[in-house]
Amino acid sequence: MAMLRRRKGPPAPPPPPPSEDHSSASPVASSPKAEVNETEKAKASEKVRKERKGRWSCLDSCCWFVGVICSAWWLLLFSYNAMPASFPQYVTEAITGPLPDPPGVKLQKEGLKAKHPVVFVPGIVTGGLELWEGHQCADGLFRKRLWGGTFGEVYKRPLCWVEHMSLDNETGLDPPGIRVRPVTGLVAADYFAPGYFVWAVLIANLARIGYEEKTMYMAAYDWRMSFQNTEVRDKMLSRIKSNIELMVSTNGGRKVVVIPHSMGVLYFLHFMKWVEAPAPMGGGGGPNWCADHIKAVMNIGGPFLGVPKAVAGLFSAEAKDVAVARAIAPGVLDSDFLGLQTLRHVMRMTRTWDSTMSMIPKGGDTIWGGFDWSPEGGYECSPKKHKNNDSHASKDVDGASKHKNNDSHASKDVNGASKDVDGETVKSQSQSVNYGRIVSFGKHVAETHSAKIQQIDFRGAVKGNNVAHSNASCREIWTEYHELGWAGIKAVADYKAYTASSLLDLLHFVAPKMMQRGSQHFSYGIADNLDDPKYMHHKYWSNPLETKLPNAPDMEIYSLYGVGILTERAYVYKLSPSAECYIPFQIDTSANGGHQQNCLQGGVYLADGDETVPVLSAGYMCAKGWRGKTRFNPSGIKTYVREYNHAPPANLLEGRGTQSGAHVDIMGNFALIEDVIRVAAGATGEDLGGGDQVYSDIFKWSEKINLRL
Numbered sequence: 001m002a003m004l005r006r007r008k009g010p011p012a013p014p015p016p017p018p019s020e021d022h023s024s025a026s027p028v029a030s031s032p033k034a035e036v037n038e039t040e041k042a043k044a045s046e047k048v049r050k051e052r053k054g055r056w057s058c059l060d061s062c063c064w065f066v067g068v069i070c071s072a073w074w075l076l077l078f079s080y081n082a083m084p085a086s087f088p089q090y091v092t093e094a095i096t097g098p099l100p101d102p103p104g105v106k107l108q109k110e111g112l113k114a115k116h117p118v119v120f121v122p123g124i125v126t127g128g129l130e131l132w133e134g135h136q137c138a139d140g141l142f143r144k145r146l147w148g149g150t151f152g153e154v155y156k157r158p159l160c161w162v163e164h165m166s167l168d169n170e171t172g173l174d175p176p177g178i179r180v181r182p183v184t185g186l187v188a189a190d191y192f193a194p195g196y197f198v199w200a201v202l203i204a205n206l207a208r209i210g211y212e213e214k215t216m217y218m219a220a221y222d223w224r225m226s227f228q229n230t231e232v233r234d235k236m237l238s239r240i241k242s243n244i245e246l247m248v249s250t251n252g253g254r255k256v257v258v259i260p261h262s263m264g265v266l267y268f269l270h271f272m273k274w275v276e277a278p279a280p281m282g283g284g285g286g287p288n289w290c291a292d293h294i295k296a297v298m299n300i301g302g303p304f305l306g307v308p309k310a311v312a313g314l315f316s317a318e319a320k321d322v323a324v325a326r327a328i329a330p331g332v333l334d335s336d337f338l339g340l341q342t343l344r345h346v347m348r349m350t351r352t353w354d355s356t357m358s359m360i361p362k363g364g365d366t367i368w369g370g371f372d373w374s375p376e377g378g379y380e381c382s383p384k385k386h387k388n389n390d391s392h393a394s395k396d397v398d399g400a401s402k403h404k405n406n407d408s409h410a411s412k413d414v415n416g417a418s419k420d421v422d423g424e425t426v427k428s429q430s431q432s433v434n435y436g437r438i439v440s441f442g443k444h445v446a447e448t449h450s451a452k453i454q455q456i457d458f459r460g461a462v463k464g465n466n467v468a469h470s471n472a473s474c475r476e477i478w479t480e481y482h483e484l485g486w487a488g489i490k491a492v493a494d495y496k497a498y499t500a501s502s503l504l505d506l507l508h509f510v511a512p513k514m515m516q517r518g519s520q521h522f523s524y525g526i527a528d529n530l531d532d533p534k535y536m537h538h539k540y541w542s543n544p545l546e547t548k549l550p551n552a553p554d555m556e557i558y559s560l561y562g563v564g565i566l567t568e569r570a571y572v573y574k575l576s577p578s579a580e581c582y583i584p585f586q587i588d589t590s591a592n593g594g595h596q597q598n599c600l601q602g603g604v605y606l607a608d609g610d611e612t613v614p615v616l617s618a619g620y621m622c623a624k625g626w627r628g629k630t631r632f633n634p635s636g637i638k639t640y641v642r643e644y645n646h647a648p649p650a651n652l653l654e655g656r657g658t659q660s661g662a663h664v665d666i667m668g669n670f671a672l673i674e675d676v677i678r679v680a681a682g683a684t685g686e687d688l689g690g691g692d693q694v695y696s697d698i699f700k701w702s703e704k705i706n707l708r709l
Contacts, residue, residue, distance in 0.1 A: 100658075103674040104208025112681040114210035116257045116295050117217070117247035119240075120189070123262025123301075124223045124355055126198045126664070128183035134164050135177055146180060148192055162345050165224075167352040172229055172517055181222065181234070186213060188220035192664075197656075201668040202259075206677060215251065217243050223263065226354040226521035227270040228538045237274050241283050248293050255295035257680045262612075262663065265302030266358050266542040272297075272550050273541035281538060290550035296679050298558040300672070301610055301663050304544050305368075305617040306361035306524070308438050309568045311503055314356060314511065315439070316573070316585045317347035343583060347479045351511065357518035360507070361438070361500045363526055363545050366707055367620070368500035369436030371450035375616055375701035376607050377432050381566055381599040433599045435607060438570045439498040439506070443591040446497070446572050446605070453496055459505060461491030480511045481584060489584045493575055526707065530631055544621050544632060545707075553635045556685050559622035560672055562661020563696045564646035567609025572600070608696050610646075612663035615696045619643070624702035630709040640685040641692045644669050 101109070128148030131141045137160035138153075146153060146164055153161050168175045182188060190200040199218070206216065221236045230236040244256050260268040272290055275283040283289075312318060350356060361368050369375060440446035445453060463485045484492075488509070498506050504524060508515045523539050527546040540546040549557070574588040593600030599607070608615045621632075622639040629636040646661030656665045666672055675688050685691060 100670065102205055102208070103670050103677055104205030107674065107677050107681070108208050112209050112677065114206070114215055114680070115682045116254050116680050117215045117244075117251050118206060118211065118680050119217050119219055119244060119247070119256050119258045120186075120199055120202075121219045121258065121260035121264035121268045122189040122198070122221075122223070123260070123264040123267075124359075126192050126262070127189045127220050127223050128187070129165075129180050129222065129224075130183055131164060131179070132181050133177065133179035135160070138164055145183065148183070148189075150194065159345070162349050166349045167224055167354070169352055169513065170517070172226055172352070172354045172521075173233055182220045182236075184218075184220055186216065186218045188218050190218075198261075198664060198667055202673055202676065205673050206680065209677060209681065211680075215247070217247060219243070219264075219268075221267065223355055224353040226518075227267050227358070227542055228274075228521055229354070231274070237271055237283060240271060241275050241285065241289075244293050255293055257295050257676075258297045259300065259676060260297070260302070261300040261667065263303065263355060263359060265299040265304065268297065268299075269304075269544060269547075270538070270542040273547055274538065276550060277536065277538075281536075287551050290555060291552035294550075294552065294555050296556040296558065296685075298560060298676055298679060300560045301613055301618065301666060302559060302561065303359050303613045303617050304559075304621045305363055306359050307568075307613050307617060308361060308570060309612060310356055310359035311361065311438060311507075312568070312571055312587065313350060314360070314507060314514075316583050316587065317343045317350065318587060344479055347583060351479065351514050354518055354521055357515070358522050358542055360522070360524055361503065361617075362524045362543050363707075364501040364524070365436065365499050366526060367545075367616070367705060368438065369434075370499055371436060371453075371497065372434065374433075374435035375704045376435055376569070376614075376697075377704075379433070379599070379607055379697070381606055433570075433605055433607075435569050435605060436499050437497045438500060438503055439573055440570070441493045441496050441573050441575075443572050443588070443600070446570070446591075446600075450497075455496050456491070456494040458488075458491035458495045458509060461488055461509075463488040479583065480513060484510060484584070489575065492585070493573075544625065548631075549626060549633045549635065549637050551635045552637060556638050556640065556679075557622060557626065558640045558642055558675075558679075558685065559619055560642045560644070560666075560675065561613065561615070561618040562610035562646050562663070562666045562669075563608055563615055563643045564661055565609060565611045566599075566601075566606035567611055567614050568604050569607040569609075569614055570605035572603040572605075610661055610663045610666065615643075615698050616701060619696070619698040620702050620705065623698050624705070625707065625709065632709070638685060640688070641694055641698065642672075642675060642688065643693055643695045643698075644672055645695045 100106075126148075128145050130143050130145050131138060132143065134141060137157055141153065144153070146161060163175075164178055164180060166175065167173060174180070186199070186203060189198050190203060192198050203211075203216065219236075219240045221230045222234065225233065227237075231238065247256055248254065258268060272294075273282075275285040275289050276287055278284055367375075369377070434440075434446060437446055463483060492506065492510065495502075495506075504515075519539070521539055523543050523546055525543075525546060527535060527540075530546070530548055534540075535546060572588045572591040573585050576582055576584050576586045587603040589602045591600060591603040599605055610618070619641050622641050626633040626637065626639045633639075644659070644661045644666060647657065647659035649655065649657035649660070656662075656668055658668060658670045660666055660669055678688060679685075
């Protein structure tokens with residue numbers, strides 16, 4: 001019977017406990033009022049749930065923003081890789097019209113081929129530097145770029161980076177335990193940073209007519225050091241000499257075409273004297289070395305006579321751009337935020353770079369002007385249209401000068417306004433800027449006649465008065481200003497205005513240790529007698545006014561530079577209101593010339609140039625100082641001035657432009673590249689349109705300079 005017994009199911013659930021409120025024990029028995037309450041509760045709960053779901057937090061916004069950016073980036077990247085290689089050019093041509101052939105393609109079609117080996121000499125800043133030995137904070141950076149490339153280490157460890165980019169204050173060489181060396185090869189200065197070309201465009205166009213690495217050499221050096229110290233530490237001048245000799249011997253005896261840029265112009269000027277000078281100070285190449293090995297030197301944006309911008313950098317670690325940033329965000333660059341004190345660290349670092357002192361203005365008041373005159377006096381900063389090339393052919397060795405038919409000669413009307421041959425007014429003499437006063441303390445000082453300025457000599461002022469002696473942290477950032485004292489600071493301001501000659505005394509006063517070190521390597525005067533044996537010292541070799549060009553009558557020297565861009569020429573300063581640790585002087589950005597005198601902008605007086613080098617510095621030596629047989633050019637090397645009038649890019653698709661005259665962007669200027677390639681392929685200066693190509697007033701300004709030639 002047990003086997004036939006049915007299996008029991010699960011036990012039934014117990015009945016609900018009895019409720020005291022019998023009216024709510026059964027749904028059937030519930031009242032209409034209870035049903036309404038339950039409905040309202042459900043609706044309220046649903047409303048809260050929807051409100052929570054629709055609420056948008058800050059985190060949601062950030063995630064959404066990042067998602068959109070990443071999606072757009074990946075979409076663009078996919079589209080870029082998927083599109084045909086010719087599509088970007090097709091879009092550009094659809095907007096701007098057909099693009100001209102790059103110079104290399106154009107000249108290849110003309111049949112030009114590689115002939116003379118080419119040597120590139122980069123300038124300050126543009127060459128890469130890498131770490132070979134460092135302190136503990138730089139672990140993991142062996143042979144990584146500290147300068148150039150992505151600059152990632154600047155953001156990760158800024159103070160460590162400043163420490164390793166600085167040189168020794170006493171020797172101008174490596175600090176103990178640190179070795180930073182120049183990157184070698186064409187990659188040293190083809191790009192300064194990803195996407196920002198320096199030499200890359202020129203190299204690519206030379207390659208179009210057959211050049212390759214065996215016929216191109218990048219003479220990269222440590223641009224922070226004095227020129228002679230690059231030989232002392234790295235034997236860099238000897239390396240350049242050997243490489244040029246090798247290139248000549250392996251290319252059928254064809255001489256090299258040397259292309260220096262910016263400070264590289266001064267560096268190669270130093271090299272040409274070094275290579276001729278006897279050992280041990282020189283390279284022992286003899287007086288004919290340059291004549292035997294160099295066809296032409298094509299200087300791009302050369303600061304032959306220095307740049308006022310170097311003075312502002314050494315004096316207050318700023319220039320026009322930094323001063324503007326300072327005005328937009330007052331106190332940020334001087335703040336103690338996170339202990340960075342940006343400008344003081346910049347000054348600490350750059351004042352150890354002896355090369356910066358090579359660009360202090362040379363020639364004193366004779367070249368740059370005095371209190372009440374300057375060669376560029378009367379220059380008008382309003383843009384003007386250049387109708388013609390004011391072209392002057394080079395003088396021959398006998399001093400005869402040839403002129404082309406398209407010379408523009410200005411004539412003056414009865415009111416003194418300068419007019420061109422078509423009657424268009426291009427100058428106004430009503431406003432004259434005192435460019436000779438390179439540093440003025442106050443706008444009124446810059447504009448007042450010198451007879452009304454009462455100067456108090458600063459040279460004998462007593463330094464000290466504990467400007468920062470009580471604060472040890474001030475001394476940790478080496479600027480020398482902590483030793484100047486309030487009395488010294490006041491004495492500098494009371495002198496009121498400084499010309500090129502007194503600027504040297506000013507820098508010796510505010511930074512004596514720096515200038516003492518720099519004075520061992522650079523000079524800034526004008527030689528009375530170039531046969532004086534003292535000029536055999538290397539400190540004079542980069543100053544074109546205190547040295548002779550090589551004995552190489554068949555060699556050519558070009559000055560290629562941009563014009564038509566307002567360029568820093570003089571400054572209006574004020575005392576800094578900051579605390580005792582800070583740089584006590586700064587550009588007065590509130591000083592503006594207004595509508596009638598727009599050469600003064602944000603405390604900076606502007607003149608014609610390439611945004612960095614004024615026309616006067618870039619053009620004078622080839623326009624007059626070396627033209628024909630002069631005491632600076634005894635063998636009569638032919639010189640040419642080739643100016644490139646600045647034209648900004650018409651749209652974003654042009655990048656930095658193919659007609660730019662800016663100091664670095666000019667390296668992508670198609671007209672300049674074409675000139676360089678033609679000379680490298682065998683042309684002479686006379687083949688480049690008959691000689692000079694001039695848009696500025698460099699020849700007129702040169703005539704105002706009373707220099708014995």
